[in-house]
Amino acid sequence: MRLVVNLTRCEGYAQCAFLAPDVFQIRGEEALWDDPDPDEDQHDRVLRAAAACPVQAIRVDRIEARDAVAQASQAAATSGEATVPSQPVPPQRPAGAGPVAMREAAIGAFRRSGRIVIVGASLAGLAAAEVLRREGFTGSLTIIGDEPAQPYDRPPLSKQVLDGLVPADRTGLPGVGDLGARWLLGVPATGLDLVGRQVLLGDGGAVEYDRLLIATGTRARPWHDQAEAALDGVFVLRSSDDAAGLRQRLAGRPRRVLVIGGGFTGSEVASACRDQGLAVTVVERGVAPLVGALGGVIGQVAADLHRAHGVDLRCGVTVSSLEGDSGGRLRRAHLSDGSVVDADVAVVALGAVRNTEWLLGSRLAVSPWGVACDAGCRAFDLNGVTGDDVFVAGDVARFPHPLYDYQFLALEHWGNAVTQAEAAAHNMVSLPADRWAHLATPVFWSAQFGTNIKSVGAPTFADQVIIAQGSVPERRFVAVYGRQGRVTAAVAFDQGKWLEFYQQMIEAAAQFPPGFRAVDQPDDRQPVPAQIDKKISEFHATVAVTGHDPSERRAELISQY
Ligand SMILES: Cc1cc2nc3c(=O)[nH]c(=O)nc-3n(C[C@H](O)[C@H](O)[C@H](O)COP(=O)(O)OP(=O)(O)OC[C@H]3O[C@@H](n4cnc5c(N)ncnc54)[C@H](O)[C@@H]3O)c2cc1C
Numbered sequence: 001m002r003l004v005v006n007l008t009r010c011e012g013y014a015q016c017a018f019l020a021p022d023v024f025q026i027r028g029e030e031a032l033w034d035d036p037d038p039d040e041d042q043h044d045r046v047l048r049a050a051a052a053c054p055v056q057a058i059r060v061d062r063i064e065a066r067d068a069v070a071q072a073s074q075a076a077a078t079s080g081e082a083t084v085p086s087q088p089v090p091p092q093r094p095a096g097a098g099p100v101a102m103r104e105a106a107i108g109a110f111r112r113s114g115r116i117v118i119v120g121a122s123l124a125g126l127a128a129a130e131v132l133r134r135e136g137f138t139g140s141l142t143i144i145g146d147e148p149a150q151p152y153d154r155p156p157l158s159k160q161v162l163d164g165l166v167p168a169d170r171t172g173l174p175g176v177g178d179l180g181a182r183w184l185l186g187v188p189a190t191g192l193d194l195v196g197r198q199v200l201l202g203d204g205g206a207v208e209y210d211r212l213l214i215a216t217g218t219r220a221r222p223w224h225d226q227a228e229a230a231l232d233g234v235f236v237l238r239s240s241d242d243a244a245g246l247r248q249r250l251a252g253r254p255r256r257v258l259v260i261g262g263g264f265t266g267s268e269v270a271s272a273c274r275d276q277g278l279a280v281t282v283v284e285r286g287v288a289p290l291v292g293a294l295g296g297v298i299g300q301v302a303a304d305l306h307r308a309h310g311v312d313l314r315c316g317v318t319v320s321s322l323e324g325d326s327g328g329r330l331r332r333a334h335l336s337d338g339s340v341v342d343a344d345v346a347v348v349a350l351g352a353v354r355n356t357e358w359l360l361g362s363r364l365a366v367s368p369w370g371v372a373c374d375a376g377c378r379a380f381d382l383n384g385v386t387g388d389d390v391f392v393a394g395d396v397a398r399f400p401h402p403l404y405d406y407q408f409l410a411l412e413h414w415g416n417a418v419t420q421a422e423a424a425a426h427n428m429v430s431l432p433a434d435r436w437a438h439l440a441t442p443v444f445w446s447a448q449f450g451t452n453i454k455s456v457g458a459p460t461f462a463d464q465v466i467i468a469q470g471s472v473p474e475r476r477f478v479a480v481y482g483r484q485g486r487v488t489a490a491v492a493f494d495q496g497k498w499l500e501f502y503q504q505m506i507e508a509a510a511q512f513p514p515g516f517r518a519v520d521q522p523d524d525r526q527p528v529p530a531q532i533d534k535k536i537s538e539f540h541a542t543v544a545v546t547g548h549d550p551s552e553r554r555a556e557l558i559s560q561y
């Protein structure tokens, strides 16, 4: 059986850990770890746990999805279906019908027999496919993914998998087997023909669509020097294969692990190393770990957490080069302050790169920040105009959020991938008047050093922060972020259950600093500067506008990153 826990919802009440202790574990105070693919003998216990969860965060299925997906993709590959999709049935005009009835007839016909293609067979792609079927789309559904594996969950890769509790190939997502979809796995999309409405494939084929969802996510930013990146012992962590390789190396008990970058992934890797008693050095360019996401004040708390768990944390420095031995094995790293770290494993955790290159010739609005779309998930073309047949969701999307001055957000959050995909899928099969705006407040979690860190809102969109509840020395608190007198975000360390309350404050544009009396309120509550790094994008403009007459003015891509 397969399960997934929506940890954006989980409030750490631990009923699941009582009812199925071999499947669910609480680490530290409230971080939940689960086995996503438990043995069948756990079946009844897992179902009881799912039913008892007060926030309905546990989702289970028992479909032998591995076989279903493998068979479906093999059948599609051998039948040549990929290049010969079925034709949509045109809508029938009801006798004497007006424009409204005509539009309804058209969307009804599309729901029955249209052709939808999803590029990106992972969390967002799967969530969208499920909603399409749930909303009654019975037409042809093709899911294209460049990874050979069926959709799997990534958050466990840097947690349970690195700790050795769950094998890397057992984080598959539930819901894969019952979609009636044509799966083209192990095949990259290499181009998009917007006029001909077809996705071009790496194997020379093409798949036609009536509506397309782009959900190609991100990949790990590689180490900048290719020869150094190729040294044995240098890893990134994005895919199941990456996690399997790194896990195997950690199990071999390296003398020291070097983590390059103290963001969420780097911190979780360091945490897994310390769990196993391995020596680990984290090198972070900023003043503290997590500083890019949470600012300097809460970053200092994260720094204390690292050091309290025995991490050799070096902040304000960078790794200049990696050095190998004559056998091509990593031996040491040279740092910008002149120091040297001897290590035989290095994990490059320098953030992500959005998978947009395949769209560069398509005339969609792509940039290093992702594919721009409106709040209804419709992709912008290069001129900033949205069409009605190309949608975007997940880590690859960039969208305006009204709560944040309509600025474009590009989020790499599990919860956003799911909610945005759900909105995109709904909109793909709905009339314009029935469409949803993707207005979900961003939510993120991380588990590191036995601490559950949860964030709601956009902490980087803040100028001040205040500790609203709990105790920083005990690392059990809620920090509330504000900007220009209103609440914009909240971050909890082992206090996840309060975040829904703060989410409501963010959504109501409540006053900052918050005036309410809270449980466990510290005496010396005062807002302080949040120490958010306001560095301006270093990317150059990618688009120039040409032409004089309004009928001929066009945007042109002039620099391809
Ligand atoms: C190690 C790790 C730990 C994480 N932990 C957390 C966490 O604790 N909390 C949290 O909120 N989030 C976490 N995340 C982030 C979360 O997993 C992502 O937000 C989520 O996976 C995004 O889903 P997606 O479907 O948009 O993109 P992805 O999961 O990146 O999937 C995109 C898919 O498209 C494929 N693809 C790319 N280009 C092409 C192409 N041209 N043709 C066909 N297929 C293509 C990719 O190979 C991939 O399979 C973590 C991520 C990682 C890597």
Ligand code: SF4
Residues within 6 Å of the ligand: 005, 009, 010, 011, 012, 013, 014, 015, 016, 017, 024, 032, 052, 053, 054, 055, 056, 057, 058
């Ligand atoms: S909220 Fe649900 S998933 Fe989270 S710990 Fe409690 S029972 Fe488990």
